[in-house]
Amino acid sequence: MVKTLFHEDDEFLIKRFVSNDESAFEELFRRYEQKIFNLVYRYIGPYPETEELTQDVFIKVYKSAQTFKGKSKFSTWIYRIAVNTCLNYKKKKRLVMESLDKSGTQLVKELVAPDSTTPEEQFTRARKMAIIQQALDSLPPNQKIAFILSKYEGFSYAEIGEIMNVSISSVESLLFRAKQQLKKELTPYKEIGEL
């Protein structure tokens, strides 16, 4: 059943799901699973909450599918849910560098570093990700989300504006300030070769 839906567009699938076709939801899940997980991971970091929050996003999609009216693209709608879920998330206070402890490193290894890399490469990669995550965490939530959508999800300013429900000039301003802050945070690491 999933194969026949493979070539259908997202808007068709969501309508099918609302008409009680569960396989349509599964197909949508498969299409957006990595993207949403990626967004949440970039926003929260390599913590177990990343999984929970990703699940929350898809549960919200499942429950509120009938509210999708087709005024925007489905991708905009699901990303809007993901962004709001992230922005509403109250992050537990912990240092990003704690991601290098056993559980954090293991999680990063599972997510990022394939088995074929050496332990040194795995550690270097994990450390680099922790440095980047720490810099991202220094951004205010809106700047962080805008930056992730632009840099890691590849959205245009117009698309980001639609997702975040702000003007294009606001997006431009958010991204400019985010980059200035990241430059300030990361330049010292760059200078010592850790980045």
Add this chain to the structure above:
Amino acid sequence: MKCAKAKRKISMLLDGELEKNEEEKLLAHLNVCENCRKEKEALHSILTSIEPTATITAPPYLYLKVKQQIREQEVKKSLSRPLLRWLRPITVTLGVVVILFFSSLIGNFLGKRIWTGQTAPATSQEFVTTIGFDVFSDTPNASFGYIYNNLLTGGK
């Protein structure tokens, strides 16, 4: 173009969001302004460093977990409905009983306070006169008014 404006345009240039004519103006400024040129290079270097070098892979069991959570939430919801159906009237009834009980306690307390606040209770004669029951005082013996008057005055 001023440098402050150029810095903002550099950010947009690196995102590929500049219109062609704006891009030309910015590049013309970068040709003559070393500071802004260095700013562009520094920013470009940082942004390149944080390019994703590895794929963040979602765990393979995520869909199953989502379905399981949805199922659990639906079961909880369906269980709570019959529970609410009989819980609501019981809660309302209990609420009314509690309110009546405490009202009577408060009323009893206040009533005693007000009653004991009086200097002396009214005499039965005062009571009869005030209410106007003394109209029965001249009624013949064994008549209804006579009996009634006796009841009010205690036979006095």
